[in-house]
Amino acid sequence: MSAPVIAIDAMGGDFGPRSIVEASLACLLAKPSLHLTLVGQAPLIEQLIASKPDADRSRLSVVNAEEVITMDDRPALALRGKPDSSMRVALQLVKSGQAQACVSAGNTGALMALSRFVLKTLPGIDRPAMVAAMPTQRGYCHLLDLGANVDCSAQHLYQFAVMGSVAAEALGVVRPRVALLNVGTEDIKGNQQVKLAAALLQTAPGLNYVGFIEGDGLYRGEADVVVCDGFVGNILLKSSEGLATMIGERIETLFSANFLSRAVGALAMPMLRRLKDDLAPARHNGASFLGLQGIVVKSHGSAGVQGFQSAIARALIEIQENLPERLSGRLEKLL
Structure with missing residues (x-):
């Protein structure tokens, strides 16, 4: 199995990019094989990474996304009105195979709507x-x-x-x-x-x-x-x-x-x-969206550094267990 790559919506959550970047860097230190892609407003993310002189950039990349889905945005607006949101771009990386999972602390309704639209559900779900x-x-x-x-x-x-x-x-x-x-x-x-x-x-x-x-x-x-x-x-x-x-x-x-x-x-x-x-x-932070053709983990919006690390760890386990494929095989027999 190739090294796992997780796309991180760096703009979601109550504490914003600062907490998410710190959690991501901590996960890279703890998981030597992990690669992360931080998605969001690149200048801000790069500035936060630069403030951590011991950050390992060899397994960390940044993808720019100008738009941010707020906690007050309706799912319909997230679907049609913000095509360049950090949440949507992160999900597109999973869809294209450039990442094996997406983790976001953003708007739950928007994340669910976008996940269903971008990744689609498994047959029978x-x-x-x-x-x-x-x-x-x-x-x-x-x-x-x-x-x-x-x-x-x-x-x-x-x-x-x-x-x-x-x-x-x-x-x-x-x-x-x-x-x-x-x-x-x-x-x-x-x-x-x-x-x-x-x-x-x-x-x-x-x-x-x-x-x-x-x-x-x-x-x-x-x-x-x-x-x-x-x-x-x-x-x-x-x-x-x-x-x-x-x-x-x-x-x-x-x-x-x-x-x-x-x-x-x-x-x-x-x-x-x-x-x-x-x-x-x-x-125990990190709720998985089961039934999608890809791995999506929702972090609690109020999660701090430790909580967001738990959500990333959950996504990594599901990658290692190839959970969508296992679900698909079992669903064929039961649905």
Whole structure:
């Protein structure tokens, strides 16, 4: 396999090019075989790179793109009104084979619309789905959809389950347990779409479907892949991130309240820091768009340097596992 090349939308996200360039340079140091192409306003990107005297330019290139898709831009404007946006040019590099993946922290709706337009979906897939790893008591589970598809039919949920199972296998999970997120575990619970999706999944050959799961079951690690529509998935993801951050901050406040608590905290802090790092949203940043004829990873818009590094690392794993090809082969048998 040739050296992997990842196209980076350097203009997206809340912190802009400065954070993305720093994260990209850090990834190059950590991954000796990785090549990155930063796409965006070249003079600004070059200036940021020049401010890092130890930057390795041998595996780093810059492609100019004058236009920027903002967080407020509608997907229709991104498609028709900004043909030279950094996001679109980065996706075109994947389409042309000059890169094997694209990573962006930009507008999610625009990224999804452009990805579908530029890369197209795999045969048999109606809509791509966003998937990310969620920490559980037993390790991680893969949750999808995370917001790309607010309204889903039973067939869409079935497709998400198949794609999620293949993605989990690519990441090392043996015979992934697949579950549908629901308001109860009984067969009579849930809306019509969830019930119909369950009927489809029960007869899917080779899929390890384990039934309905509730939110607390997800965190207990009762499934490796949890499927829901994007409305529910996005709320669950954002709530989980907010809860993890709040718990970490509350713990630090409690252990700094007075002399006694600081003394106790000094003993417990190494373990608490380890727990905080394990649950930190930045460590799990990077949602994949499954179902496309190419690899696209969406970084959280508010991700800092560490978070964007995690998104690049996710893209690299999917390149190494040739995820779109694996998905395509499995989908032929199940769809």
